[in-house]
Amino acid sequence: MSLESPESSQETFTHKVEFELNGSPERHSVPTSTTVLDLLRNSCSKQGVRASCERSVCGACTVLVDDLPVAACSTFAFDIDGARVETVEGLAAQDGTLSAQQQAFRECGGFQCGFCTSGMLMVTTALLRQNPQPDREEIRDWISSNTCRCTGYEMILESVERAAELAGAKQQDQAPE
Amino acid sequence: MNGIVIPFTPNDSPIVGRDRPRLDSTAKVTGRAIYTVDIEKPGMLHAKVLRSPHAHARILSIDASAARSLAGVTAVVTREEIHGLHSYGTYVKDQPIVATDAVRYVGDVVAAVAAVDERTAVAALDLIRVEYEPLPAVFDSTAALDLSAPAIFPDQPFAAYPEYGDGASGAAHTAHNVSYEFRYETGEESIWADCDYIFEDTFTFSRMNHMHLEPFATVAEATATEIEVWTSTQSPFPMRKELARVFGLAENDIRVNVPLLGGGFGAKNGPKTEAIAIRLSQLSDGRPVRYCMSTEEVFLTLSQHDAILTVKSGLKADGEFMARKSRVLLNGGAYADASPLVAEKAGYRMPGAYRWKRIDSVCQAVITNTVPAGAYRGFGATQATWASERQVDLIAERLGFDPLELRLKNAKELGEEFVPGETPIDSDLKLGLNLVADAIGYRDRPRSGNRGMGVAIGIKDGGGVNKPAQARVKVTTNGDVFLNCGLVEMGQGGHSALCQIVAETLACDPKRVKYAAIDTDNTPFDQGTNASSGIAVMGHAVLQAAERVRSSVLDMAAEHLLLDRQSIRLDNWHIVGADGTTYELPPLIMDRFGGTGFEFTADGYFKVRSSSSAPLEAPCMFWEIGWAAAEVDVDPETGRVEILQLVVSGDAGKVVNKLGCRGQDEGAAVFGLAQALFEELRYDDGELLNGEALLYRVPLAEDIPRRFSSITQEQGHGAGPFGTKGMGEGGMLPIAPAIAQAIADATGAQLTSLPMTPERVYNGIRAARARQGRAHRNA
Ligand code: FES
Ligand code: FES
Numbered sequence: 001m002s003l004e005s006p007e008s009s010q011e012t013f014t015h016k017v018e019f020e021l022n023g024s025p026e027r028h029s030v031p032t033s034t035t036v037l038d039l040l041r042n043s044c045s046k047q048g049v050r051a052s053c054e055r056s057v058c059g060a061c062t063v064l065v066d067d068l069p070v071a072a073c074s075t076f077a078f079d080i081d082g083a084r085v086e087t088v089e090g091l092a093a094q095d096g097t098l099s100a101q102q103q104a105f106r107e108c109g110g111f112q113c114g115f116c117t118s119g120m121l122m123v124t125t126a127l128l129r130q131n132p133q134p135d136r137e138e139i140r141d142w143i144s145s146n147t148c149r150c151t152g153y154e155m156i157l158e159s160v161e162r163a164a165e166l167a168g169a170k171q172q173d174q175a176p177e
Numbered sequence: 178m179n180g181i182v183i184p185f186t187p188n189d190s191p192i193v194g195r196d197r198p199r200l201d202s203t204a205k206v207t208g209r210a211i212y213t214v215d216i217e218k219p220g221m222l223h224a225k226v227l228r229s230p231h232a233h234a235r236i237l238s239i240d241a242s243a244a245r246s247l248a249g250v251t252a253v254v255t256r257e258e259i260h261g262l263h264s265y266g267t268y269v270k271d272q273p274i275v276a277t278d279a280v281r282y283v284g285d286v287v288a289a290v291a292a293v294d295e296r297t298a299v300a301a302l303d304l305i306r307v308e309y310e311p312l313p314a315v316f317d318s319t320a321a322l323d324l325s326a327p328a329i330f331p332d333q334p335f336a337a338y339p340e341y342g343d344g345a346s347g348a349a350h351t352a353h354n355v356s357y358e359f360r361y362e363t364g365e366e367s368i369w370a371d372c373d374y375i376f377e378d379t380f381t382f383s384r385m386n387h388m389h390l391e392p393f394a395t396v397a398e399a400t401a402t403e404i405e406v407w408t409s410t411q412s413p414f415p416m417r418k419e420l421a422r423v424f425g426l427a428e429n430d431i432r433v434n435v436p437l438l439g440g441g442f443g444a445k446n447g448p449k450t451e452a453i454a455i456r457l458s459q460l461s462d463g464r465p466v467r468y469c470m471s472t473e474e475v476f477l478t479l480s481q482h483d484a485i486l487t488v489k490s491g492l493k494a495d496g497e498f499m500a501r502k503s504r505v506l507l508n509g510g511a512y513a514d515a516s517p518l519v520a521e522k523a524g525y526r527m528p529g530a531y532r533w534k535r536i537d538s539v540c541q542a543v544i545t546n547t548v549p550a551g552a553y554r555g556f557g558a559t560q561a562t563w564a565s566e567r568q569v570d571l572i573a574e575r576l577g578f579d580p581l582e583l584r585l586k587n588a589k590e591l592g593e594e595f596v597p598g599e600t601p602i603d604s605d606l607k608l609g610l611n612l613v614a615d616a617i618g619y620r621d622r623p624r625s626g627n628r629g630m631g632v633a634i635g636i637k638d639g640g641g642v643n644k645p646a647q648a649r650v651k652v653t654t655n656g657d658v659f660l661n662c663g664l665v666e667m668g669q670g671g672h673s674a675l676c677q678i679v680a681e682t683l684a685c686d687p688k689r690v691k692y693a694a695i696d697t698d699n700t701p702f703d704q705g706t707n708a709s710s711g712i713a714v715m716g717h718a719v720l721q722a723a724e725r726v727r728s729s730v731l732d733m734a735a736e737h738l739l740l741d742r743q744s745i746r747l748d749n750w751h752i753v754g755a756d757g758t759t760y761e762l763p764p765l766i767m768d769r770f771g772g773t774g775f776e777f778t779a780d781g782y783f784k785v786r787s788s789s790s791a792p793l794e795a796p797c798m799f800w801e802i803g804w805a806a807a808e809v810d811v812d813p814e815t816g817r818v819e820i821l822q823l824v825v826s827g828d829a830g831k832v833v834n835k836l837g838c839r840g841q842d843e844g845a846a847v848f849g850l851a852q853a854l855f856e857e858l859r860y861d862d863g864e865l866l867n868g869e870a871l872l873y874r875v876p877l878a879e880d881i882p883r884r885f886s887s888i889t890q891e892q893g894h895g896a897g898p899f900g901t902k903g904m905g906e907g908g909m910l911p912i913a914p915a916i917a918q919a920i921a922d923a924t925g926a927q928l929t930s931l932p933m934t935p936e937r938v939y940n941g942i943r944a945a946r947a948r949q950g951r952a953h954r955n956a
Contacts (some may be wrong), residue, residue, distance in 0.1 A: 047215045048208015050439075052390040053472045053870035060390055088208035102206040106198045109938055113668030114205030115390040115439030118944055121206060136579030139866030144879040149440050150668045151389055153878040155836070 016080040021046075022090025024146035030077045037061050037072040040087060048088040048118045052147075059146030062119035063087050069126045069145065088118035091125065101125055101159075110159030112150030119146050124160050128167055136161065184608065185832075185891040191883040193681045193833050194901055200673040200692065201437070201666060213409040214469055221396065222251055224450075224457050224468035225298035227288040227305055228477060229280035232546040232863045233314035233327065236279060236287070241303035244290060249297035251298030252460035253305070253577040254289040259456065263423045264334065267449050269349055269356045269473040269513035271334035272549070274423070274452040279312065281329055281511035282546050283865065284477030288810035291457035291466045294723055301657040311763060316863040318485060318508040318543035321354040329354055329511065329544045337644075338517060338594045343598050345792035347521060354544045356509055359524040361792055362634045363596050364535030368500045372491030376572055380526050381930045383857035384483035384508065385848075386868075387553060388875050391439020393478060394469035397454035404455055405432040411445045411665050412705030416696045419448055424455065435695040438667035442848075445477050445667070446707060447514055449466055461762040467926040476868035480858055481553035482542070486564035488527070496578050498587045500535035503527045505560065507550070509542040514551035516542035522557030522637070525793060528596065529565035530606050530634040530802075531587040536596065546863060552707065554848055555909045558637035563931065566633045566914035571927055580918055581614055581632050588634065591691035591713030591894065595638070595800070598790035602636075603902070604802045604828040612888060613806035627813055631918025632806045635910020639903045640798025641708030645784040647701035648718040650679055650726045654766045654774030658683060658690040660722075663703030664715045665695065668844075669905055670837030671711040675719045677833055678898055701780060709903030712833060713798050713896060714783060720898040721781030730777050734760070737769050759925070799896050802828055803907035805846065805915040811923045816939030818854060818920060825849075825912065827887070830895020830902035842887040842908040849912025851876040856933050925949065 013032045017073040018025065021044060028043055037054070040046040040063065049072055050060040056074035062073045071110045091099040098106065111117045120143060127134055127142045134142070139160045148156060206211040207379045241253045252258075256277045264273045276287050289307050292298040315326040336349035336357075344363045369375070395408040404424065413433045421428045438445060454468040470478065484507050491500040505523050509516035524540030540557075553559070569587075573580040588606040589595070614620065614632050622630050648662035660679050666672040672692040679686040686738060693700070703715065727747055734752045735742035744755035752760040767777050787795040808822040822825040825846035829838045855874050859866045867873045887908070897903035913931055921927045925948075926941025 046208070047211075050390070052212070052392065052439075055472070055870045057870040058390060088206075092207055098203070098206065105206050106202040109199065109202075109840055111202070111205050111668075112670070112840045113390070113438060113440045114201065115212065115668075116208050117205050118208050140878045140881075144877040147388075147390065147875055147877065149388055149442075149875065150844045152845075152847040152885075152887075153841050153876075153881045154843050154887075155840055157878065 017077050017081045019080045019082065020084045022086055033077065034077040035073055036063065036075040036080055038075055039077040040072060046087045046089055050115055050118050052115065057147070059119045059123065060116055062122045062146060064122055064126055067126060067129055078103050086122070088121055100162040100170055101128070104163035104166055105159045105177060108155055108159040108162050110151065110156045116148040120148065120156055121130060122165055127160070128164055130167060133164055181889060183612065183888055192676050194250040197687065197834070199670050199834065199836065200618060200676055202312045212391050212434050212439050213396070213407055213624050214391055216396045216407045216436065217464035218396060218398065221465045221467050221552045222291040222293060222457070222461055223295045223298050224289055224454055224466050225295060225302055226286045226453060227302045229276065229285040229287055231280055232283050233307035233312040233329070233734060234280050235312060236276060236290070237808055238274070238308040239288065240306040241288060244301040247297065247301045247304060249293040250290060250301045251464065252291045252457045253301070254453065254456050254460065258262060261425065265419050265423050265452070266513045267447060267515045268338045268517035269334055269336040271330060271356070271530045272512040272514070274456060280309070282548055284548060285511065286453070289453045289457055291461050301711055316545050316547055316860060318506040318545060321543045322352060326354060329546065330661050332505050339794055342789045342791045342794060343876055344596065345525070347517070352541065355509055355541045356513040356540045356544050357520050359521045361536060361538045363527055364500070364533070366535065368535040369491050372499045373494040374576065375489060375491040375873055376568070376575065377487065377489040378568050378571055378929065379485065379487045380488065380567055382560045382563050383852065383931045384550065385481045385553070385852055385856050386873060387442045387444035387479065388873065389440030389442055389444055392470045392472060392475050393445070393449040395450040395454040396465055396467045397451065397458045398463060398465045399455045399458040400463045401459060401497040402426065403430050405434070405452055406455065407434045407436060408451050409436055409438050409445050411438065411441045411667060411699050411707055413663055413665065413695055413700070414702055415528055415705050416448065420451060420455065425453055427813065433697045435665055438665055442554045443669040443707065446552045446705065449478055452836060463872050473869045476865065476873070477548055478512065479514065480548045480550050482516065482550040482560065484508065484523070484560040486560060488564050488568050490568055490572065492572065496576065496583050496586055498531050498533055499526060501533050502537040503539070505540040507540065507560065508547065510545060510547045510549035512549040513542065514549045516550060519552065519557045519808055521793065523560050526558045526561040526637055527565060530636045531560065532589050532591060547860065548865065552844060555906045556637070558635060558906070558910050561908040562635040563913055566911065567917055570918045574921065574927065581610070581619060584610060584632070584634065596792060598788065598792060598796065600796040600800070602895065603800050604892050606634060606802065609802065609826055609828060609890060610767065612890070613804045613824045613826050616888065617806045617808050617822045620808060627923050628808065629919045629921065629923025630806065630808045631915045631922055633911035633914035633918065635803040635907060637801050637906065637910065638793070638797030639708060639801035640710045640714050640785065641704065642793050642795055643709070644704040644710055644714050645782070646703050646715040646718040647776060648715065648722045648781045649701050650719070650722040651776050651778035652683065652726055652730070653776050654763050656685060656689060656762060658685065658817060659693045660690055660719065661693045661700055662715060662719060663695055663700045664711050665706040667706065669711065669841055670834055671706065674833040674837055675716065678716055678719050679723045683727055683752060695878060700706070709905050711903065712797070712901045713903045715899040716901060717783035718781040721783065722779050725779030725781065726777050727780060733769060734765060737765055799830070799902040801903055801907040803910040805911035807915040807919040809916060809919040810844045811920055811938060813924060813942050816935035816937070817936055817943065818933065820916065822884040823882045825851065825887045825908045826890055827904045827907045828890040828892045828902060829904055830897060830926055831891050831893060831900040832889060833899070835889065838889045838904060839887055841905040842889065845905060845908030846887065846912050847876050848882065849909040853913035853916040853933055857932050857933065924956060948950040
């Protein structure tokens with residue numbers, strides 16, 4: 001699991017990458033081989049992005065790029081030039097109020113060690129944007145992209161269902177009379 | 178599950194047993210949780226290691242000069258740089274920091290480099306020249322025992338092991354390539370003569386990787402005289418002790434800090450990345466060194482034990498169990514690691530949940546040229562339960578008994594002793610078994626098609642042996658509470674549960690209780706987070722500390738307010754008098770101790786008392802039990818097994834945190850499910866074929882049966898605080914045997930090897946048909 005700073009690299013080819021991260025602009029100059037994971041963890045201090053397999057298998061590193069879940073460990077940083085990137089740090093409101101997904105995982109215990117949680121939350125976010133009322137099968141399909149070694153998944157499935165419920169309720173609250 | 182009554186303990190407490198979010202939940206859902214992999218120190222260097230390409234080879238020479246002179250490299254460790262340092266291991270101290278005389282498996286560490294970044298470190302590894310002389314290697318445990326097999330340790334490494342109690346014995350190096358052997362015996366040999374039937378069967382158990390998502394990682398800051406590490410360990414104090422031994426330093430010159438763990442499952446018990454990071458830091462002028470393994474390296478570091486288990490059981494014609502003799506071979510891989518302890522448990526747990534008049538059990542941990550095996554969820558009980566439960570089913574089939582009824586007939590009663598000198602069984606085993614059986618409709622299952630059902634019980638002594646636990650609770654003037662103890666949070670929810678116990682005792686809002694960071698300089702002593710000991714063993718120490726703090730607060734208040742000590746109580750950091758009058762504590766404390774305020778503090782301690790009549794030095798704290806029932810549908814053409822229903826149940830004794838309990842049982846059950854059907858480290862002539870995330874198959878959400886549930890029982894007989902028992906391993910034990918019996922029920926295929934792949938199931942079905950054909954012809 002790498003934690004190197006791009007400055008120390010001996011590579012000469014660099015790329016300018018500009019993107020939006022959790023709503024704020026970012027500009028970086030990175031060597032060709034820098035991954036989105038390296039960039040987010042090391043240069044943007046987003047330690048909530050986890051890394052485990054670094055082989056695009058486990059999904060621990062999942063972030064959203066233009067609303068779609070992407071394995072940050074297996075995406076080159078130059079690929080997100082011009083994109084909208086979201087990490088777990090961007091889910092809660094400015095004042096710290098948890099998002100529906102976060103609240104649901106918290107309430108339903110959708111984690112044990114929590115190492116997969118950032119990735120699971122990002123997959124959930126993407127899913128609920130595509131389909132605010134997914135059924136269990138669809139949830140199962142989506143979260144099958146990510147590995148959780150601890151929970152046995154059932155409580156994660158329930159957390160996602162609950163997130164849909166909470167998000168739905170919030171929308172209703174906000175809907176004009 | 179209509180009509181099923183789940184045992185539970187009525188709840189009159191405001192905090193314990195409530196379904197409340199865990200303490201670590203906000204940090205974990207916001208990404209702010211700090212694991213060892215997140216630790217960064219100014220000027221931090223990065224380590225990488227060179228691993229052996231040979232399964233077994235003598236090291237003729239190592240030339241690291243080019244690596245040493247590469248720009249950015251600060252230190253290289255080879256066998257030259259570990260002179261005078263000791264090897265590590267549990268009981269058997271056979272693993273050096275880097276290989277010295279020989280490499281003993283593919284992946285054995287030969288050299289390590291620290292550099293300004295990982296890339297430079299990797300480049301330096303390429304410059305290290307090692308000359309090997311390949312030696313013959315041996316990979317499976319039976320072959321390794323043969324005197325013609327190469328001796329993997331020509332000189333026997335140092336070993337120390339316990340004085341066991343009645344009936345048990347253990348010794349290191351008892352046979353060729355055996356690191357440790359455990360024996361247990363009770364009852365009269367003559368009982369065999371009274372048996373009407375004697376059956377002997379052999380079972381094999383496959384090997385898995387822990388695959389905790391957070392890899393092994395350490396950041397070390399060390400000089401020749403002082404060491405500090407931030408590391409992913411389940412056992413901070415044993416780690417400190419082992420590092421002190423390895424590096425020849427005093428324990429108070431070593432400080433171990435433990436952040437959150439991203440999973441452990443037993444893997445994070447002994448040293449992994451620590452010694453290398455420390456040595457590199459020592460050689461780099463004390464600069465911090467981070468050594469974080471990749472997932473591939475984790476695969477090359479530790480695994481579960483595969484096993485060959487031969488079980489001979491004798492019984493009466495009516496199905497009464499009489500005598501059992503077993504021989505278990507565990508494949509311990511190249512270094513002993515925790516193998517002696519696993520051997521002890523696998524051997525001791527062979528009786529299973531049943532009553533026998535005679536037990537004779539031997540378990541050997543064998544050294545082979547494969548990845549070292551060590552502690553793994555279920556700790557020896559997984560292997561023992563597989564063979565033990567499977568044989569019950571084989572016997573049931575042979576004698577025409579229903580497997581459930583045969584179990585109910587022979588299962589021990591609540592309060593019955595496991596073996597002489599041991600703690601009585603503290604769960605109603607039959608009640609739990611009926612519960613899971615009824616939950617899937619076992620008794621009225623349709624006898625048609627390719628569907629079948631099976632049940633199983635797994636049992637293990639819980640709480641560990643020789644585990645002293647200490648805890649400290651302190652409360653500030655304003656009633657904010659710190660809990661200080663060494664229980665590592667690796668996902669199980671232990672921190673939350675212990676804080677709930679404190680909150681309950683001090684009658685305060687759980688939000689006021691904080692679990693203090695663990696560092697061995699300041700945290701009270703503890704023997705490690707394993708053996709499901711957190712809630713039961715540490716729980717007592719925590720409860721005692723909290724009760725003592727409460728008492729000193731009440732003493733102080735009674736004296737100061739001139740109230741009768743017995744008639745006042747604490748509530749939300751107020752004193753409540755007999756007449757209901759409440760007094761705020763902060764002003765009272767300021768009044769008493771002065772304007773700067775005060776902290777009330779107290780320690781708690783717990784340890785199960787040792788006893789020479791207990792086979793394993795001390796009777797166990799509690800029995801951890803897992804019950805499971807499964808329904809499967811098998812495709813006879815392909816051997817594919819679909820799990821239609823899976824129900825797992827554990828007995829928490831008394832629930833402290835519902836979410837935590839459920840997560841532990843379900844998580845464990847899914848480990849068992851994967852081992853039953855597909856997960857395994859595959860070897861071909863010693864070569865590990867799937868030692869990486871892409872090829873190693875762990876369960877995903879899509880693998881979970883559509884009808885999968887857990888039942889947390891609260892039978893209330895636990896010896897932990899409030900009647901609690903530990904959980905987290907029990908749920909793994911019965912899953913594979915329950916599924917195996919469901920397959921047998923569906924198709925007649927009696928499988929004896931894991932995992933039950935379609936190929937094995939298909940072959941099993943063919944074998945069953947051939948058997949039935951023969952039976953028909955003979956009839
Ligand atoms: S770390 Fe990126 S998918 Fe596993
Ligand atoms: S909670 Fe540990 S990996 Fe999912």
